[in-house]
Amino acid sequence: MSVPTDAEECTYCGSDLSFCEPVFVAETADGEHVPAGGFCNYACLSAHIEQAELVYGASCTVEP
Ligand SMILES: [Zn+2]
Structure with missing residues (x-):
């Protein structure tokens, strides 16, 4: 059933981004830019x- 596609999917809800004007972002984790x-x-x-x-926030409150 599934057809391989180059279309991206919404990272959050999984919608096909080819139907929309997608918003691509990158996050910064530990000083490195990570594609989000x-x-x-x-x-x-x-x-x-x-x-x-x-x-x-949860990971920043690490008890020693
Ligand atoms: Zn979405």
Whole structure:
């Protein structure tokens, strides 16, 4: 059923970005730029960033 495609999928919701004007972003992790993927709209981008910040926030509070 699945047909291989060059189309990107939204990193957050998995929508086909070929239907949209995708937003591609890169994040910075440990001083390195990391491709964070593409998003079908800014709502998905915002939601993804919120989740990512939650993860980063948790990882920044490491007890010795
Ligand atoms: Zn999306």
